[in-house]
Amino acid sequence: MEKLFIGSDKSGFPLKENIKEYLLAKNIAFDDIGTTDEENPFPFFVVAEKGAKAIQEKKYNRGILICGTGMGMSVVANKHEGVYAAACESVFAAEKARAINDANVLCMGGWIIAPFMGLEMAKVFLNTSFTQNLEDWRAKNLRVAKVEVSKIESASFHK
DSSP, rough: OOOOOEEEOTTTTTHHHHHHHHHHTTTTOEEEOOOOOOTTTHHHHHHHHHHHHHHTTTTEEEEEEESSSSHHHHHHHHSSTOEEEEESSSSHHHHHHHHHHHSEEEEEEEETTHHHHHHHHHHHHTTOOTTOOOOOOHHHHHHHHHHHHHHHHHHHOOO
């Protein structure tokens, strides 16, 4: 069963709340890992680490993290083995992050992404699977690449 989290710092809070409305309306199960109150925000590195560790612990399969640019959340989340966070600024990038890179965390920038666009990005991220809608040859190459990237990741984290 798919388990999803969503989190933000103060800069990403309005976009996070917009996406939460959609998730609630569609009865998509998720947990808000913070910031839950714009007046008492968590820093991006706290939220990103919380989400990344939860993916490592298999509490969640995927997540959405939102800060000012999406970059800070992505940098911190990617410091954790097994977390593939993609900072995206378009629907196309969000779709390809899943289809090509099998990203498990979508990072967006609340200063950059308009609410409508962020919602469309979240929808495509949640509804796209690894190698979906790709040519057979490309899907085969990506499955091989995923194994090779996993070896690189393992060597990096287990020196």
